[in-house]
Amino acid sequence: MTAWDDVRKRIEAKAADDVAAIVAGLPEEDRRAVATELPGHLKRTLARARWFDEYVPAFRAAGAGTIGGAAGVATWLNRRQFTMRRTVHQDTDRLLRVLRARPADWLADLAGRLTLRLSLPGLSGLDLALALLRETGVTPPDHDPLVIGWARDGGPRADDPLLPHLLPRLFEVDGVGPALEGPSWARSGPHRARQLKRFADEGRVDRRTLLDRCVSRFLRGGDARELRFFTTLHAELEAADPAARRAETVARARDYLRLLPAAPVPVAELALRLLRELDDPDVPDPLDLTEALDALLFRPEAGLVGKGLSWLAETVERHPALADECAPALAQTFAHDSPAVRRRAVSLALKLPVTDPTPLREATGLLPFDLGQKIAARFGGEPTHPDPAPPPLTPDAAPRLTAATWARPVDVARPLGADEAVDLIEETARGQARVDRLLEGLLHLARTDRDGLRAALARGTRPDGLGHLIGCSTWPHPYAWLTAIANVLAGTRAVPSEPLARLPRPDGTSPLHLLVLHRCAELLPPLGRGVLPPVLLATPTEPTGHLDPLTLVERLERYEAAALEPGAADLQQALLRLPAAVPAEAVRRAEALTSAAARTVAGWLAREGPPRPRIGMRRLGDEAHVRLRAPATGLPLIDAIFNGSASAGDGHEHDPGLAAWDVESWSSLLPSHPDTVAAHLLPHLRSFRATIADLATASVGGPFAKVLAWDLVALLNRGDRSARETLTYLAARGELPTALLGRALARRARNGDVRMSRLLRVLEDLAEAGGYQAVWETVAAALPDLLPAPDERAAASHAPLLGLALRTARWCEARAEIPELAALASRKGNSDVLQEARALNEYLTGPRPTPADHVP
Structure with missing residues (x-):
């Protein structure tokens, strides 16, 4: 078996430690043979492997131990295939065992090459580069990502051979501050600042040099996040003895003054704190001081400007001759965004011993009218007029409430087409209930276009029609009832058995919601018998949901002519939509009719609607508990609405069939009884099925x-x-x-x-x-x-x-x-x-x- 066969076998087994042990002891000729085969095997493995990450450690170890040149090893370890999925490799110790067989100068060359390949944000290969730099003792190359990586890796440590090389660079590289701070949950910044303070106390680094480097870093600029660590370090390094601290401040006073105009607030506050500690003999050139005040008081931060005003007052108190020099800086604060800053500036200006008030007088117009008056009374000048009031808000300019968009007029003049009706039913399932419009439109289609309705239902988004609803014992939402009505009218489904039994229990939902469901449910039995109502009594005639009394009487006359009685829920909803004022003609025509529904309407019109319910309310913490009481009318759905209690703890607050769009339509169900609607809305404010706009509209x-x-x-x-x-x-x-x-x-x-x-x-x-x-x-x-x-x-x-x-x-x-x-x-x-x-x-x-x- 050749050396390559042995290495390949271990790579296939994903045994990275075995690969490292083999390549570390190979003779030069076998190393070259393995290095030659590696790229081709890598390509084949990438093509067939499902989880290539598992092979990466073995490939890296094989290349590190066999590739001849340091440049080649650096390139191999940083191949895109090894780094595109993982940014941190956990194989530094293994690679070091392999690489230690190489000559010292070769390792030093590799350390430098790996360092220069480090890049943000991931800094892949950082662990190996740092380990080689420490092991070889080579001077690190000048590479900013290395400094940031060293800071992330734990920062300065006493026994770190990189400390003398990289510590000065911490103050020169952008991005080091957040790296030393670490993530917000770690709070590493103060710990590392105290660590550097300890190094200074032990003599490992010079404290004053660190202070100078902090100040230099401030002067280079950066945001508050970048400089936060260095402000913490500066505070740690400051001399504890006040006299010694003042002496060090004097030596750096001009640099601190340069920080006041534009440094981030924490840095400017640090510089201001130190400068204000100086005694009179130590104050720098007064001209520099007044220029610093001018820059400080121009800043937008109210807190910092307030401290600047205090410093100005102290300065003028010690050096009255500087009052005229400080007046221009003070005058510019008259235009500050903070009212408190402006008031404080005016109070200070009135006490200022100026001999030339020109800057203050000329800035009078920058102040609000009342403050400008005070400056004008002392120094002259022309104050502004009081801020003009904006144009008053009018109802036309106010936004339309969300709830009001649901109280739309029913467009009975334009009948619904079949496709439009089916689309509206599907919209009801998604959150846009149009019950009145749909009931009227479906009945019209049943009279004029049954075939079109049947075809539209077949093209709808639910081809099974009513089939998926039949198995539900309760239909708590209008969508189910409207779907059933449409299918029955089109002749695609029969009336479900005992349809009224599918209504929710009265104690399981709001009586207003139950009224809507009852109107839908009561249509199904007569439709099953082939009886179409001539018209629906409760369809509103006004955008508010009101129903014109004469229109209601005309609809009753059509029922009487057809020898039919309207549905009980339809009749009760119609009564609830009547306005308070009723024409005498409507009463007279209703009384001339003989049907039971007509007698009910005539009695209702004669006494101008139901008695107003008495509403009692009490609060317990955040919860409002409401009770309604009214004499019985003998109409069960109406009596349920005007009697009972409502609170945020009611069981039907969590009714799954009640959605926000149902609640938003309640104002149109009882347009003449807003307080009653409001009482029923209260339980649903907590569940956000009702919005505050609904309550306001009601x-x-x-x-x-x-x-x-x-x-x-x-x-x-x-x-x-x-x-x-x-x-x-x-x-x-x-x-x-x-x-x-x-x-x-x-x-x-x-x-x-x-x-x-x-x-x-x-x-x-x-x-x-x-x-x-x-x-x-x-x-x-x-x-x-x-x-x-x-x-x-x-x-x-x-x-x-x-x-x-x-x-x-x-x-x-x-x-x-x-x-x-x-x-x-x-x-x-x-x-x-x-x-x-x-x-x-x-x-x-x-x-x-x-x-x-x-x-x-």
């Missing part, structure tokens, strides 16, 4: 205003699109319960249920869209409960909330006295919250400012 007042406000706050906090549309819709119509909404916002914020920053963005968007009156009323109602009590600290979120309140109050020209706001404004201190509170309280209780009030 009823925005009465006992459900509190529920609407409470749930609206929660859904706005979640970013619910329907909630945002509802907020804008109600604000545009003047129907938003702002007082209740404000109190709900305050309570839920105090409970920690919502994040104020999210709600603020929603309110700000509404105000900018023109709904500022509603926003002001909401925030004003929230402030008494939301502002901190005398023994509480203000939250950071209070400042932007008060800023929004001031802006909308100006646009509304509001006036109010809020004791809690006045108490907060009277506190000592100069925080952003207190400044915003004082500004709002001053506006609400003071004289109304006008553009002519300023001092020229």
